Amino acid sequence: MDRPDDVTVVIPCLDEADALPDVLAAVPPGYRALVVDNGSTDATAAVARAAGAQVIAEPEPGYGAAVQAGITAAQTELIAVLDGDGSMDPRQLSMLVAQVRAGADLAVGRRRPVHASVWPWHARLANRVLAARLRHRFGVPVHDIAAMRVARRSALLALGPLHPRFGYPLELLVAAAAAGWRVVERDVTYRPRSGGTSKVSGSWRGSLRAARDFWAVLK
Numbered sequence: 001m002d003r004p005d006d007v008t009v010v011i012p013c014l015d016e017a018d019a020l021p022d023v024l025a026a027v028p029p030g031y032r033a034l035v036v037d038n039g040s041t042d043a044t045a046a047v048a049r050a051a052g053a054q055v056i057a058e059p060e061p062g063y064g065a066a067v068q069a070g071i072t073a074a075q076t077e078l079i080a081v082l083d084g085d086g087s088m089d090p091r092q093l094s095m096l097v098a099q100v101r102a103g104a105d106l107a108v109g110r111r112r113p114v115h116a117s118v119w120p121w122h123a124r125l126a127n128r129v130l131a132a133r134l135r136h137r138f139g140v141p142v143h144d145i146a147a148m149r150v151a152r153r154s155a156l157l158a159l160g161p162l163h164p165r166f167g168y169p170l171e172l173l174v175a176a177a178a179a180g181w182r183v184v185e186r187d188v189t190y191r192p193r194s195g196g197t198s199k200v201s202g203s204w205r206g207s208l209r210a211a212r213d214f215w216a217v218l219k
């Protein structure tokens with residue numbers, strides 16, 4: 001740990017070479033981008049390196065496995081996580097970082113779509129149902145599943161490994177509640193992905209996989 005206030009932006013990626021340049025260009029000055037390449041068959045790793053990001057490879061497939069690898073490899077006390085598809089603005093991480101510096105244990109983004117077509121109806125509905133369950137059954141004060149988030153590395157490591165695939169964000173919220181973390185949620189902009197193809201809500205296969213993983217965590 002060199003400077004305790006530095007931030008690593010962990011970006012789990014599966015074939016995001018098209019979208020990554022814009023994402024990396026928007027990472028706030030002083031933040032370190034760490035791309036976790038999770039078996040991409042496109043130029044994700046080369047594009048990320050060319051844009052100045054650190055790149056690590058995680059052979060175990062799955063969003064959660066990639067995020068966990070990024071947290072482990074990071075060398076800063078603060079960790080931010082967001083998607084590598086350009087749908088979220090890394091500039092808005094500063095707002096979440098400020099919440100953690102002000103005392104929150106976990107600061108999460110509530111995605112606010114720039115227009116309705118950004119978010120397929122089934123994904124929006126699933127998100128609402130999952131968030132309601134998180135609030136009512138687990139007492140987590142959220143309205144989204146924390147796709148963009150900031151927390152302390154030491155605290156994340158103390159939770160141990162969580163769901164290796166799409167259940168990760170939900171399991172993090174459940175684990176945070178169980179550990180008595182203070183969770184705060186702030187609105188973030190949600191845009192169409194800036195390139196590449198959807199692996200989750202844009203296909204039935206991805207949606208069903210995500211639903212299976214979500215159910216495994218919240219049942």
Ligand SMILES: Nc1nc2c(ncn2[C@@H]2O[C@H](COP(=O)(O)OP(=O)(O)OP(=O)(O)O)[C@@H](O)[C@H]2O)c(=O)[nH]1
Nearest residue numbers: 012013014038062063066083084085198199200201
């Ligand atoms: N590590 C890893 N990351 C994944 C995997 N599948 C998707 N991702 C990443 O998870 C994020 C969300 O996936 P998306 O394909 O954007 O899913 P989505 O947001 O429902 O779909 P879009 O509407 O196209 O944005 C992206 O950054 C992906 O690169 C996977 O199997 N492993």
Ligand SMILES: [Mg+2]
Nearest residue numbers: 083085087193
């Ligand atoms: Mg996306």
